[in-house]
Amino acid sequence: MDLPLLQFDATGAGMYSPSAPRLSEPWPSRAVMCFFHEQIAALVDRGAARLAGRFSVEMGGHGIYVTEDSRGESVAVFHPTVGAPTAVHHLERVVAAGVRSVVVCGGTGALVPLALGHVIVATGSIRDEGTSFHYAPAGSRVDVDPEVVGALTGLLEEQSVPHATGLTWTTDAPFRETPSKVAARRDQGCLVVEMEASALLAAGRFRGVKVGFLLYAGDDLSGKTWDMRNWTASDARARLLPLAIEASGRI
Numbered sequence: 001m002d003l004p005l006l007q008f009d010a011t012g013a014g015m016y017s018p019s020a021p022r023l024s025e026p027w028p029s030r031a032v033m034c035f036f037h038e039q040i041a042a043l044v045d046r047g048a049a050r051l052a053g054r055f056s057v058e059m060g061g062h063g064i065y066v067t068e069d070s071r072g073e074s075v076a077v078f079h080p081t082v083g084a085p086t087a088v089h090h091l092e093r094v095v096a097a098g099v100r101s102v103v104v105c106g107g108t109g110a111l112v113p114l115a116l117g118h119v120i121v122a123t124g125s126i127r128d129e130g131t132s133f134h135y136a137p138a139g140s141r142v143d144v145d146p147e148v149v150g151a152l153t154g155l156l157e158e159q160s161v162p163h164a165t166g167l168t169w170t171t172d173a174p175f176r177e178t179p180s181k182v183a184a185r186r187d188q189g190c191l192v193v194e195m196e197a198s199a200l201l202a203a204g205r206f207r208g209v210k211v212g213f214l215l216y217a218g219d220d221l222s223g224k225t226w227d228m229r230n231w232t233a234s235d236a237r238a239r240l241l242p243l244a245i246e247a248s249g250r251i
C-alpha cells in the first residue's frame with residue numbers, strides 16, 4: 001500500500017527547524033508537560049511558579065512557567081494542548097530551547113478496571129496515531145526507556161503512591177474508541193487510552209530526549225458502557241503535578 005505514513009525518512013533533515021520560545025530567564029533543562037490547566041493555575045496562584053514566556057499565538061499562546069523542585073532546581077511547566085501533533089510541536093520547541101528530559105502528567109480512559117485517580121506509569125504505547133510515523137519507522141508500539149520507568153516507579157514507591165505499570169493506547173480519534181477496538185487494545189496489554197504518548201515517545205527518541213509518563217485513570221471504558229466518572233475533577237491531578245515536577249529530576 002502506498003501509504004505516506006509508511007514512508008519514514010530516517011536521514012532527511014526537515015526543511016526548517018523548531019525555534020526556542022523566548023523566556024525571561026534561562027531555559028531549564030527539564031520540563032513537565034501538564035495536561036491540567038487548573039493545576040498549573042493553582043501552582044502560580046500559590047506563588048510556586050511564575051510566567052516566564054509563551055508559545056506562539058497560532059499554537060494557543062499557552063504560558064510557559066518556571067518552578068523549582070525540592071532541591072531548588074528549575075523546571076519548566078506548560079500545557080501542550082490536546083492531541084499528538086500539537087503536543088509534539090510543543091515538545092520540539094522546548095527541545096530546541098535545551099530541554100533534555102520531560103515528564104508528562106495527564107489523564108486517560110481506563111480500559112481495565114482501575115479506580116478513578118489510580119496512577120499509571122506507562123511502559124510503552126500502541127501507536128494508533130499518525131505523528132509518531134514521522135519520527136520512527138512504522139511499527140505498532142514504542143517503549144519507554146526502562147530506566148525512566150524505574151525512576152518514576154521508584155519515586156512513587158518512596159512516596160507510597162499506589163500505582164500500576166503498563167501500556168497505553170494512543171489514539172487520534174477518541175470518539176472512535178469502539179467496543180471492538182477497546183477489546184483489541186486490552187488484549188494487546190493496554191491499561192489505558194490517551195492521545196499523545198506514542199507520538200511524544202517517538203519524537204523524544206528522535207531528538208535524543210528522555211520522556212516519561214505519570215498518568216491517572218479517568219473515565220471508564222472497561223465495562224459494557226462508558227462511564228465518565230466526572231474524571232476531569234479527580235483529585236489525582238493535584239497529586240500528579242508535584243510528583244511530575246520532582247520526577248523530572250530523576251529520569
Ligand SMILES: O=P(O)(O)O[C@H]1O[C@H](CO)[C@@H](O)[C@H]1O
Nearest residue numbers: 035082083106107194195196
Ligand atoms: O486529560 P488529558 O490529560 O488532556 O488527556 C487525555 O484527554 C484528552 C482527550 O480527552 C487527551 O489529551 C488525552 O490524552
Ligand SMILES: O=c1cc[nH]c(=O)[nH]1
Nearest residue numbers: 108109174193194195
Ligand atoms: O483519549 C482519551 C482520554 C480519556 N478518555 C478517553 O476515552 N480517551
